[in-house]
Amino acid sequence: xxxxxxxxxxxxxxxxxxxxxxxxxxxxxxxxxxxxxxxxxxxxxxxxxxxxxxxxxxxxxxxxxxxxxxxxxxxxxxxxxxxxxxxxxxxxxxxxxxxxxxxxxxxxxxxxxxxxxxxxxxxxxxxxxxxxxxxxxxxxxxxxxxxxxxxxxxxxxxxxxxxx
Numbered sequence: 001x002x003x004x005x006x007x008x009x010x011x012x013x014x015x016x017x018x019x020x021x022x023x024x025x026x027x028x029x030x031x032x033x034x035x036x037x038x039x040x041x042x043x044x045x046x047x048x049x050x051x052x053x054x055x056x057x058x059x060x061x062x063x064x065x066x067x068x069x070x071x072x073x074x075x076x077x078x079x080x081x082x083x084x085x086x087x088x089x090x091x092x093x094x095x096x097x098x099x100x101x102x103x104x105x106x107x108x109x110x111x112x113x114x115x116x117x118x119x120x121x122x123x124x125x126x127x128x129x130x131x132x133x134x135x136x137x138x139x140x141x142x143x144x145x146x147x148x149x150x151x152x153x154x155x156x157x158x159x160x161x162x163x164x
Contacts (some may be wrong), residue, residue, distance in 0.1 A: 040142045041068035042103065047147050049081075049133055051154040055126035060085075060118030060135065060149070064109040073100040073140040074109060077118055081133045084121040090114060100140070127151040 047062035058081070066072060077085045088095045101116060103109045111117050127133055131151040138144050 038068045039070045040066050040072035040103065040105070040139070042066055042072060042139065042142050042145065044137065044145055044147060047135070047149045048152045049120070049127065049149055051129045051151050052120075052123065052126055053154060055123050056121070058082075058120040058123060058127070059113070060120060061111050061113060062118075062147070062149075063111070064103050064137070066103045066105060066107055066109075069105050070141065071105045071107075072103045072142050074103060074137055075100045075140050076138040077135060078138065079120065079133060079135045080124070081127065081135075082120040082123050086119045086121065087116070088119055089116045103139075129153050 043065045045063050045065065047060075049058050049060050052058035060077070064074065074087070077087065079085055087098050087101060089098050089101075090096075098116075101109050101111075109116070129151055133149045133151060134146060135149045136144050136146045
């Protein structure tokens with residue numbers, strides 16, 4: 001052999017060069033990151049609404065877990081129960097409306113009684129224990145997640161009921 005490459009070796013060499021170039025471009029431009037960090041990876045659990053005492057207002061509680069390498073934010077909530085849903089953070093004895101909740105990378109957002117929570121105002125109807133309410137969570141980076149949320153036994157104070 002005089003140093004000439006066979007056609008198969010030439011094709012292999014070209015393919016290897018093309019693959020290396022594509023991977024390098026993908027990593028530097030963000031088009032493809034086969035070995036880079038992942039985005040948010042959200043899952044929702046424990047969602048429930050206590051049966052409201054009146055047809056005017058209800059609270060909503062749930063946990064969002066982020067298994068991804070990037071933080072996200074819960075930016076709004078929509079539902080067939082109400083057109084007026086707000087997010088609140090409890091600070092001491094005071095409740096403050098917020099425009100979003102952060103969901104840290106590899107962390108959780110817990111909406112619970114006595115803490116951060118959802119408020120459903122001017123309800124279309126008063127849901128009763130055993131009913132289910134459709135709720136859609138909207139995020140800054142992740143596609144919306146729609147839940148079929150159960151309505152649980154009414155609770156009249158933070159120390160009472162199934163989830164207190």
